[in-house]
Amino acid sequence: MKVKLNKKLSELPATAISGNDISSSVLYVSALSIIYAGQYAWVTLLIVAFVLFLFRKIYAEVVGALPLNGGAYNALLNTTSKNTASFAAALTILSYMATSVISANEAMHYLHTIIPDIEVISATIVVLLFFAGLTIIGIKESSLVAIVIFLFHLTSIVILSGAILYFLFQNGFGQFGENWHMPVEGGSIGVAIFLGFSVSMLGISGFESSANFVEEQERGVFPKTLRNMWIIVSVLNPLMAFFALSIVPIPEVRELYGNTLLSHMGDVSGGSWLAFIVSVDAVLVLSGAVLTSYVGVSGLLERMTLDRILPPFFLKKNKRGSSTRIILMFLILNISVLFITNGRVAILAGVYTISFLSVMALFAIGNIFLKIRRAKLPRPEIAPWYSLIIALAAVFIALVGNIKMEPEEDQLSNFSIFMDYFVPTILLIIIMLNRISVLRAIIKVVHYMVDPITRNVRKLDMSIIKLIQKINSQEFVFFTKGDHIDNLNKVMLYILRNEQTRKVKIVTVMKEGEKPPVTLKADLNFLNRLYPEMTIDYVIVEGNFGPELIQELANKWGILPNFMFIGVPGNKFPYHIEELGGVRLII
Secondary structure, three states: OOOOOOOOEOHHHHHHHHHHHHHOOHHHHHHHHHHHHHHHHHHHHHHHHHHHHHHHHHHHHHHHHOOOOOOHHHHHHOOOOHHHHHHHHHHHHHHHHHHHHHHHHHHHHHHHHHOOOOOHHHHHHHHHHHHHHHHHHOHHHHHHHHHHHHHHHHHHHHHHHHHHHHHHHHHOOHHHHHHHOOOOHHHOHHHHHHHHHHHHHHHHOOOOHHHHOHHHEOOOHHHHHHHHHHHHHHHHHHHHHHHHHHHOOHHHHHHOOOOOHHHHHHHHHOOHHHHHHHHHHHHHHHHHHHHHHHHHHHHHHHHHHHOOOOOHHHHOOOOOOOOHHHHHHHHHHHHHHHHHOOOOHHHHHHHHHHHHHHHHHHHHHHHHHHHHHOOOOOOOOOOOHHHHHHHHHHHHHHHHHHHHOOOOOOOOOHHHHHHHHHHHHHHHHHHHHOHHHHHHHHHHHHHHHHHHHHHHHHHHHHHHHHHHHHHHOOEEEEEOOOOOHHHHHHHHHHHHHHOOOOEEEEEEEEOOOOOOOOOHHHHHHHHHHHOOOOEEEEEEEEOOOOHHHHHHHHHHHOOOHHHEEEOOOOOOOOOOHHHHOOOEEOO
16 A cells, blocks of 8 residues: 655745744744843844845755755755764754743743633643644644644734834824933943844744755745745834834833733734734744744654664654654653743743754854855855855854843853753764764673673683582492392482482402303493483402402592492391491492
């Protein structure tokens, strides 16, 4: 039975999947930029839009030359080494993890403001489960949900913008003037713009997502998704910051509306009904960002699995072409992070910020290596060197700003939190990359620990074996005149059951001129075959059986008399048993 291949994504669904992530930034980046840049927030967001314009060409060149899933990982894998590429992959995975958990949690906080009975942590888990299931069903099916969310989000922002414009038409721009003439936070315009730009770069998070599922897109769709996302960010984010400065005092943004600025703007400009629509939109579009994370990470981890960085176990796909095991692993990771942070997912902001910006920087570095090392590789677009340098410098500035940004009271710095998650992730990937060496090292360690024990055990084995051999080497003697084979068999059974030996001498004492019993030799040959574990020697001794002969043979053979057996003597036997030096009776 053949599995039908999924149809590839056209422009709208591809844009919706990645666009939900990047467009959801308008819900928080306007407030963040105002908190740090004050009245210059819209300026910092315009600068971010310019930086993103430069990244359009960078992404288009790399993915156009290497149209494979994996984003920065794919770019570096084909231009540098697998170790370097895996570094980018670890950052991308962390970025997706932080995005999905934060977005789901923030969405449920918005829902909690609408429906107070909602328990945020439980609802967050439900959202993570829902979008994991949706991704498992198939990217084509999940894209339909993404489209609905995306269009509702854009419609909500258009309605909000219309309401604000009408409000400003009636009330004027007096509030903007008051905000514009307020003292700059920290006293320096340069510092304000620097910090505002650093946090505003979060407004382009999600731009890298489209590159991680490019193989699921129709030919020519990828650059269109970049263009569409750039337009959305360039228009919505600076516009919303400008609108916010026009109707809300800066101190109120900093103190009251850091998390719900757009909802408050809706309430001010249109009333509670518009605030409700904006809150519903926030719930939906932030949830849509969770879907973006699942789709992006699926493409990335599938590519890493094909490159043998992850076990082939994860390559198993369902009938709809979805990597179920990858999605479930990512779901478990997200839920575990939710519990590890005790629901305080805001502490993941450091992971989210630094990992995302690092991925952007590494993508630009991948473009540089592509130009230098793969110059002959055909590509539909080429990013100019000046745009590469400016874009890389801008990301570096944003990284420095976020790392140096003062943490809130009783909270670790962004970099400290990032390292807490990054180090275990990169260590796991390093182990997978070098698993042959790791396994060999494990073998060496095991041998280092076990070999001395093994040697001692081997020595002990040899000592015990030698001792057993020494014990078994003790010979026993049975004197017979020619016993029937039944008696001889009883002798052998007695020795086997009672003595630790494997050697027996059957001795017949003959006077001069006497002949041994005719059948004795044949009987002993039979017993040799019957008891292969025993060595039976037949010895004929000339002389008179008595204490003197026994002692003579004991000295000659080194066998003590108490290891010599006889049958019960008759009445005519000339010696008492105690005169024989310890010879034993066994039959």
